[in-house]
Amino acid sequence: MKTLKIDTPSCRSVIYCGRGAFEERAPLLKGQQLFVVTDSNVNALYSDLILNTFGQVPVYVLPAGERSKNLTKLKEILTAMLTAGVTRSCTVVAFGGGVVGDIAGLAAALYMRGVRLVQIPTTLLAQVDSSVGGKTAVDFGGVKNAVGTFYQPGEVIVDPRFLSTLPIREIKCGLGEIVKYGALNGAILDRLTACSDIFDLSFLEGITYDCIAHKARVVEADERDEGGARATLNVGHTTGHAFELYYKRLSHGQFVLIGMYYELYLAQRSGCCEGAYADVLRDLIARVLGRVPAPVDAAEAAARARYDKKNEQNTRVTMIVPVGRGQTQKLTLPVARYCALIGECAAAIKEKAK
Ligand SMILES: NC(=O)c1ccc[n+]([C@@H]2O[C@H](COP(=O)([O-])OP(=O)(O)OC[C@H]3O[C@@H](n4cnc5c(N)ncnc54)[C@H](O)[C@@H]3O)[C@@H](O)[C@H]2O)c1
Numbered sequence: 001m002k003t004l005k006i007d008t009p010s011c012r013s014v015i016y017c018g019r020g021a022f023e024e025r026a027p028l029l030k031g032q033q034l035f036v037v038t039d040s041n042v043n044a045l046y047s048d049l050i051l052n053t054f055g056q057v058p059v060y061v062l063p064a065g066e067r068s069k070n071l072t073k074l075k076e077i078l079t080a081m082l083t084a085g086v087t088r089s090c091t092v093v094a095f096g097g098g099v100v101g102d103i104a105g106l107a108a109a110l111y112m113r114g115v116r117l118v119q120i121p122t123t124l125l126a127q128v129d130s131s132v133g134g135k136t137a138v139d140f141g142g143v144k145n146a147v148g149t150f151y152q153p154g155e156v157i158v159d160p161r162f163l164s165t166l167p168i169r170e171i172k173c174g175l176g177e178i179v180k181y182g183a184l185n186g187a188i189l190d191r192l193t194a195c196s197d198i199f200d201l202s203f204l205e206g207i208t209y210d211c212i213a214h215k216a217r218v219v220e221a222d223e224r225d226e227g228g229a230r231a232t233l234n235v236g237h238t239t240g241h242a243f244e245l246y247y248k249r250l251s252h253g254q255f256v257l258i259g260m261y262y263e264l265y266l267a268q269r270s271g272c273c274e275g276a277y278a279d280v281l282r283d284l285i286a287r288v289l290g291r292v293p294a295p296v297d298a299a300e301a302a303a304r305a306r307y308d309k310k311n312e313q314n315t316r317v318t319m320i321v322p323v324g325r326g327q328t329q330k331l332t333l334p335v336a337r338y339c340a341l342i343g344e345c346a347a348a349i350k351e352k353a354k
Pocket residue numbers: 039040041042045064065066069096097098099100102122123124125126129130131132133134135136145162163165166167170173252
């Protein structure tokens with residue numbers, strides 16, 4: 001088990017990462033006033049572990065899935081905390097994937113103006129990304145993460161043992177974010193390209209630590225995502241989100257990879273990324289996805305990218321694109337040009353698939 005720290009103006013977060021992290025750290029929470037939030041799938045697999053580790057503590061079980069990340073469920077969690085007689089000295093334990101982490105984190109931030117939060121991420125995506133960095137939120141009014149706050153967990157326990165029960169779709173989802181880190185960090189890229197089986201759980205265990213270490217430094221530099229280092233974590237996300245809103249079939253991380261594939265094309269056509277480097281990333285994307293599905297209606301999906309949070313006006317699309325080993329840059333294109341290039345890339349994918 002390795003340890004990482006994130007020091008920000010608001011908090012110190014300690015991250016315990018690696019095999020054995022759960023056995024070593026979680027029992028230390030026993031005896032404290034705990035309130036556990038989990039979801040129905042995780043509870044079905046790990047309710048005995050929760051009981052044996054924490055004892056008879058209140059456990060709120062969210063129905064699994066993104067649709068539970070809403071204000072109604074947030075209110076239910078807060079009500080359950082009140083009903084259980086939880087006080088300001090309680091610790092909320094978010095035991096699950098990113099959905100659990102985001103909503104339990106927000107509940108912890110709000111309850112009695114803030115109680116201690118411990119994240120125990122059980123999906124690969126939550127381990128490499130969402131449990132670290134303090135972003136909490138629920139979806140509202142049809143807008144993802146529309147209501148939320150920054151609230152750092154006091155402790156994050158990242159144990160690869162939970163990955164053994166994850167469906168392959170969720171492993172691919174986490175790999176989407178891991179390949180994104182590869183575009184941001186040359187050492188992570190080298191490990192990915194040198195690995196013959198990036199789905200291997202012991203490989204994922206090692207690279208998880210590297211990704212968290214990268215994110216920890218980014219969060220320290222720009223905790224509140226104020227236009228600095230944290231924006232780089234959005235590589236692949238502008239186009240990925242646009243497709244995600246439109247198609248929905250795949251997981252978030254898979255859309256990030258599809259988004260990155262398209263944005264590499266845009267970066268190349270805009271003269272800011274060398275073909276040889278783009279090929280290295282494209283090869284990794286293909287290793288996770290198999291092949292990149294060409295959107296049925298590229299222009300329609302692409303038009304949605306103009307509403308991305310990063311755009312100051314909806315006549316242009318702004319993205320963070322990979323430009324070289326460990327390097328990214330902001331690329332802004334007029335909507336019409338963006339749509340045309342997305343269409344070109346989709347046509348090229350279709351042609352290649354023939
Ligand atoms: N806060 C942040 O910085 C941040 C960053 C990225 C994503 N997110 C959010 O994270 C959410 C996505 O997270 P996710 O991909 O973990 O989704 P998720 O929480 O819905 O989990 C995916 C699925 O895996 C199941 N699951 C969880 N752990 C399991 C295990 N060990 N074994 C078997 N099944 C398990 C869940 O029940 C669910 O069905 C989104 O809401 C997204 O907005 C937040």
